[in-house]
Amino acid sequence: MSTPTFPSPSTPVSIEGPPKVLLLENIHASAAEMFAAEGFQVERLKGALKPEELEQRIQGVHVLGIRSKTNVHELALAKAPQLLAVGCFCIGTNQVDLASANRHGTPVFNAPFSNTRSVAELVIAEIIMLSRQLGDRNREVHTGQWRKVSVGSYEVRGKTLGIVGYGHIGSQLGVLAESMGMRVIFYDVMTKLPLGNTRATATLEELLENSDFVTLHVPATPATEKMMGVAELARMKKGASLINASRGTVVDIEALANALRSGHLGGAAVDVYPEEPETNSDGFSSALQGLSNVILTPHIGGSTEEAQASIGKEVATSLIKLVKTGATTGAVNFPQVEVPLIPKTHRILNVHRNTPGVLRDINRIVSDLNANIHAQVLSTDANIGYLVMDLDQDVAAPVCQAIASLKTDIKTRIVS
Ligand SMILES: NC(=O)c1ccc[n+]([C@@H]2O[C@H](COP(=O)([O-])OP(=O)(O)OC[C@H]3O[C@@H](n4cnc5c(N)ncnc54)[C@H](O)[C@@H]3O)[C@@H](O)[C@H]2O)c1
Numbered sequence: 001m002s003t004p005t006f007p008s009p010s011t012p013v014s015i016e017g018p019p020k021v022l023l024l025e026n027i028h029a030s031a032a033e034m035f036a037a038e039g040f041q042v043e044r045l046k047g048a049l050k051p052e053e054l055e056q057r058i059q060g061v062h063v064l065g066i067r068s069k070t071n072v073h074e075l076a077l078a079k080a081p082q083l084l085a086v087g088c089f090c091i092g093t094n095q096v097d098l099a100s101a102n103r104h105g106t107p108v109f110n111a112p113f114s115n116t117r118s119v120a121e122l123v124i125a126e127i128i129m130l131s132r133q134l135g136d137r138n139r140e141v142h143t144g145q146w147r148k149v150s151v152g153s154y155e156v157r158g159k160t161l162g163i164v165g166y167g168h169i170g171s172q173l174g175v176l177a178e179s180m181g182m183r184v185i186f187y188d189v190m191t192k193l194p195l196g197n198t199r200a201t202a203t204l205e206e207l208l209e210n211s212d213f214v215t216l217h218v219p220a221t222p223a224t225e226k227m228m229g230v231a232e233l234a235r236m237k238k239g240a241s242l243i244n245a246s247r248g249t250v251v252d253i254e255a256l257a258n259a260l261r262s263g264h265l266g267g268a269a270v271d272v273y274p275e276e277p278e279t280n281s282d283g284f285s286s287a288l289q290g291l292s293n294v295i296l297t298p299h300i301g302g303s304t305e306e307a308q309a310s311i312g313k314e315v316a317t318s319l320i321k322l323v324k325t326g327a328t329t330g331a332v333n334f335p336q337v338e339v340p341l342i343p344k345t346h347r348i349l350n351v352h353r354n355t356p357g358v359l360r361d362i363n364r365i366v367s368d369l370n371a372n373i374h375a376q377v378l379s380t381d382a383n384i385g386y387l388v389m390d391l392d393q394d395v396a397a398p399v400c401q402a403i404a405s406l407k408t409d410i411k412t413r414i415v416s
């Protein structure tokens with residue numbers, strides 16, 4: 001394992017005026033409203049930012065809000081020593097360099113549940129659409145063709161749905177599919193409680209060989225990259241359909257296009273792609289375009305009014321709490337600490353390298369300034385420690401300054 005690199009010791013983060021929030025990718029207004037109600041200064045942009053643009057725009061920003069399209073890399077994080085948190089207003093956090101954010105003392109939050117029902121409902125719609133070739137019939141009638149056929153159209157009742165990744169989305173989908181009379185099997189790397197009459201398969205291969213519809217609900221990880229390639233598609237039943245509303249990296253698109261062209265697969269519904277446009281005005285092309293019984297949607301699995309409004313509130317709540325109290329509960333890359341504010345105390349937040357003696361050094365600083373520690377909570381991971389400290393006397397400024405000059409310091413600030 002490579003040795004992690006940390007930023008150099010810093011000066012304390014001080015927030016002059018209202019905290020600055022930059023929201024990208026058309027994040028729902030519910031988030032901006034919550035930040036504004038707390039007196040934060042909010043800027044909203046419709047699209048994602050390319051890495052070089054982000055490196056410029058992130059400077060001076062205290063809270064960054066993104067969705068699935070903005071990649072947040074080391075270079076941007078290094079240009080934003082004042083960045084207190086990143087909020088992913090979605091489920092996936094693979095677009096953020098989480099390890100780097102951790103070393104920069106920047107917690108990353110997401111919304112793990114809010115859009116899951118929307119994705120499950122979209123997939124249910126697609127199962128029926130694929131089974132009845134509705135995409136093609138719809139296009140034909142719109143262009144003046146009348147093809148009233150039953151050959152190749154089926155009911156979904158009694159068919160087998162294979163769910164790859166039985167998490168929040170996969171398990172809800174299984175319940176909905178069973179209520180339509182489908183048989184449901186799933187494959188997951190973790191042991192999961194099968195809901196209703198669903199059954200876990202021992203291997204991915206077993207699921208592929210037995211499903212009329214295969215739907216993918218795994219995260220983007222090295223293990224899931226192209227997990228549906230030539231060999232896996234060949235394992236699927238002849239005439240079966242593949243649905244991908246997880247991440248574009250999970251399917252080999254060329255292999256899928258070939259399996260559809262050859263007639264081995266009967267259809268596909270794809271919502272996510274290896275490369276996606278950054279804004280709605282950019283063009284898009286894919287090897288899947290123009291193939292019959294293929295439904296292509298522009299990454300809208302979680303794009304419903306209900307889901308977006310709920311995500312806006314959920315993530316904004318975590319971010320506001322982080323700024324106002326230092327709470328990191330729910331952060332996906334950070335030690336978890338949540339301590340209610342204690343009246344008449346002075347709170348310091350410190351992120352430091354997890355090496356021996358840091359707490360000793362910090363406590364010596366406090367004691368040298370004749371202050372008493374009212375409460376102190378430390379949580380650590382392999383790389384960093386996160387300390388929340390409430391002092392009885394108002395010596396927070398000199399304590400903060402002294403802690404920030406320790407060579408182990410990553411990020412220190414006073415909660416005001
Ligand atoms: N299309 C969209 O708009 C949209 C919306 C929401 C989520 N998503 C994507 O869907 C994914 C799933 O969401 P979720 O809320 O169900 O996540 P989740 O974390 O609740 O479930 C993911 C499941 O996948 C399993 N898993 C991980 N690696 C696996 C592997 N190699 N093989 C088999 N199973 C594996 C996990 O054990 C877990 O049970 C998210 O990571 C996100 O990328 C897309």
Ligand SMILES: O=C(O)[C@H](O)COP(=O)(O)O
Pocket residue numbers: 067068069089090091092093115299300302303
């Ligand atoms: O990870 C997610 O929640 C989905 O992919 C939705 O992403 P979006 O917010 O960019 O639509």
